[in-house]
Each structure stands twice: as C-alpha cells, then as structure tokens.
Amino acid sequence: xxxxxxxxxxxxxxxxxxxxxxxxxxxxxxxxxxxxxxxxxxxxxxxxxxxxxxxxxxxxxxxxxxxxxxxxxxxxxxxxxxxxxxxxxxxxxxxxxxxxxxxxxxxxxxxxxxxxxxxxxxxxxxxxxxxxxx
Numbered sequence: 001x002x003x004x005x006x007x008x009x010x011x012x013x014x015x016x017x018x019x020x021x022x023x024x025x026x027x028x029x030x031x032x033x034x035x036x037x038x039x040x041x042x043x044x045x046x047x048x049x050x051x052x053x054x055x056x057x058x059x060x061x062x063x064x065x066x067x068x069x070x071x072x073x074x075x076x077x078x079x080x081x082x083x084x085x086x087x088x089x090x091x092x093x094x095x096x097x098x099x100x101x102x103x104x105x106x107x108x109x110x111x112x113x114x115x116x117x118x119x120x121x122x123x124x125x126x127x128x129x130x131x132x133x134x
Contacts (some may be wrong), residue, residue: 011130011131011132012132014123014126014127014130015072015073015075015127015130015132015133016072016073018069018072018123018124018127019068019069019070019071019072019073019074019081019127020069020073021069022065022068022069022072022085022088022120023065023066023068023069023070023073024069025062025065025069026061026062026063026064026065026066026069026088027062027066029058029061029062029065030062033058033059033062036058036062037055037058037059039058040054040055040057040058040061040095041054041055041058042099042105043096043099043100043103043104043105043109043110044099044102044103044104045103045104050098050102050103054095057091057095061088061091061092064084064085064087064088065085065088067080067081067084068080068081068082068083068084068085068086068088069085071084072085072127072133075132078133078134081133082124082127082128082133085124086124086128089117089120089121089124090121092113092117092120093114093117093118093121096110096113096114096117097110097114
C-alpha cells in the first residue's frame with residue numbers, strides 16, 4: 001500500500017506539469033495568433049457567422065488556457081482555474097465536432113483532433129479530482 005505523501009507528490013507533479021503545459025500552449029497560440037485564428041476558422045463557411053465566432057474565440061481560448069494553467073501550476077484559486085481550463089478544453093472538442101456537423105470539415109478529418117483533446121480532458125479530470133485541488 002502506498003503512503004499518502006507519495007501520492008500527494010505524484011498528484012502535485014502531474015498537476016503542476018499539466019498547468020504549465022496548458023499555459024505554454026496558450027502562450028504559443030498568442031505567439032502566432034494569425035495562424036491560430038485561421039486554424040480555428042478553418043472548417044466553417046468562409047465569411048459565415050460560425051467562422052466569425054471562431055475567429056473571436058481564437059483570442060479568448062489562449063487567455064483561458066494561460067489563466068487556468070498558471071493558477072493550477074501555482075496552486076491558487078482552483079475554483080477559477082478548473083472552470084476556465086475546463087471551458088477552454090471542452091470548447092476545442094465541441095468546436096472541432098461542430099466543424100464536422102455544421103461546417104465544411106469531414107468527420108474523418110475532425111475526429112483525430114477530438115480524440116486528442118480527450119487525452120487533455122482525461123488529465124484535466126485527474127487534476128480536478130486530485131487532493132491538491134480540493
């Protein structure tokens with residue numbers, strides 16, 4: 001049977017790593033915001049409402065990733081950290097699936113992205129359920 005301090009150390013390592021990487025992805029998106037904006041708009045009808053909303057979301061999503069990631073990494077205000085991180089990650093899965101349903105992207109092209117974000121969501125769930133975040 002494992003001792004409790006070792007479990008807490010492992011939870012801390014995973015939580016801090018998750019938070020730092022999430023924040024770094026947010027910063028990386030801002031470093032090339034025009035490319036990221038085009039990526040978020042791709043798959044929706046050009047000039048359409050959804051493409052416009054996706055273009056706006058391209059500026060909001062990295063901010064949520066940075067705020068949530070930093071707060072998780074430093075261990076402060078988990079209520080806010082988990083909320084904004086969850087919205088950011090869930091929006092990626094929902095947005096990619098929307099491109100296949102109401103956009104111009106085929107499901108076979110959107111599915112790998114949705115599957116990849118589920119790995120992030122599983123890690124998010126682990127961090128959210130950890131003793132460190134309670």
